Amino acid sequence: MKIIDRTKAAAREIKEELKKSAKIPQSSPSKGDLNLVTSTGSTLLDLAISGNRVHGGGLPSGILIEIYGPSGRGKTAILAEIMGGIQAREGEVMFLDPEARLDKEYAHIYGVAIDKSNYKMLDTVQEVFDFIENWSPKSKDKNVSHAIGVDSLAALSTDLELSDSGDTMGMKRAKEFSQGLRKICRLIKKNNWLLPCTNQIRQGMYGETTPGGKSVEFYSSLRIRVGSPKSNKFIIKKEKMKYEDERQVDVNQVDGIRSVCKITKNIIDSPHREADIYIMFGYGIDDIRGNLQYIKDMTGKTRYNCITKEYQSMERAIDYIEENNLESELKELTINVWEQVQDVLKTKRKPKRR
Template structure:
């Protein structure tokens, strides 16, 4: 059953639910920042650092809204988790959003096309039961049926409706022709004729992406495509890794973050080492909406998600430093994380991260006289 979130004046709320909504609204209001009038708007990634790398903006930044984003990485590098973090922000924070480029959001729809049909995260625990009930979970079987599903949803999108469509993953989609050959070979008990996936590549490059960009124009629709990396055979120079979709994805996407695990985070308890999370390096190999080739290291904790506070502290003070001075008082790393969260100091921490990041960006600017402008 498909469920979407809509505003309505006829809802009857219990006192408990009413208080929960008021508290949530106050938290959003306290952390709000004036809307900037920019040609591109963004959806929070779940990490201030990642926002800065992807958009050049901190609390107002993130992944480009109304665009096509391609998350690329090897297995267990956090691709699906980042997509879920974005979806959770859209679900919990974007209803009622006002912007310069889109109508006020009266309805939020999140479609998660679980092509791989594997999703092992405790979604209810991490993002709430209302989130898992509110997301529309579907499974496309072929690249053509996926393309038709996306196209129908984009064409049906109306003003005031925000649509986030996540595909996990493009690699798991077979072509209709390939499926038919596979079934025919199984029935005849003969070897399947090889075509090396040419139908899939042709559909993506010649049909889907070129038409989809036209259909998405001006609509509050963001498309997230997850891809697995593949080693290129026989490559002796240049990029040794690629992904399904190749040049068509390079041409039509607005941001392509590549994810790689840097470190497994371990704790020792009762003499045993256990992995409780990973540190991930995100490289923006392509970015049309901000400076390209920016990087961010983020921490992902199992059963929790992106650790924005922990990632920010590691960025400012180093990932291995155990004692940190915060406003003249020394804290242990975990002690400082708890202190910041318990005292609602996330904005203050974000300001420190933004200041540090922007000082580096300012230092990189060419100290030259403008060729044509007055500045």
């Protein structure tokens, strides 16, 4: 009976909230500012996000991004790459960590400098929204993006959930997300901030869902589902160990993972695109590896194109690119190949008659 009473009470609260929100101007998800673009760390993912809108693609400032999927597929890696990219361009970042599992060593891999001034462990949905409302970066340079990263939305609780009565139906959390995002999305659009958030998935009665209700899905300008490929999930390093008596032993270990990023919502560019990303342990997103593989696949060649040379081995190709500082040339070649593919796939039809 207590659960039924709480459910009825929560339903009444939501009904009253809907009446109030009907009087408040509703903000649509922002398309962002493409004059200030931040990379995800992957050229292919950048292109999938906004490659038809801006050369090279990337994340426009002024938007909410939801990066969701099963655990262990690279959601936090993408978030950290975004934050590292902001800091590299002299922007300010704030990392909100409800899961309390980010460490300085992990952040350092992605070029993110974490200290007490830009790291907070908050517990509830309301605490996160209150913090964002009161955040004020020191830099007022309008040519620089700032970002607040949340890892993850699924770990946030409500005051009701932390109390003895609990929030077993999750209605209070959904209501607080709806109330908070309505205000916060206008704020980040006005200030040209990025708000990338990770989220987990739940298997419900009607399929896959994400914590936080429909409001996170609605207010997000971009939703990226990070999942496992059907095959070749792991990047395995193989070497030969040589001994003094000329014995050789084959040794190998998992050195990284391959994940598939699906753009499930995109109001910046065309949705439902996919991009493979390669995440190497102790290194981060391997953009060189991803670009080499993409060019090889799209050109139908049997060797990896290293601009001035070709290699059969991926590892030797990566070494050659790095030793000769050809990362920028490889990225530009990847963009050119991607644009050629898009041109071939472009719908060529005459305008519809009205």
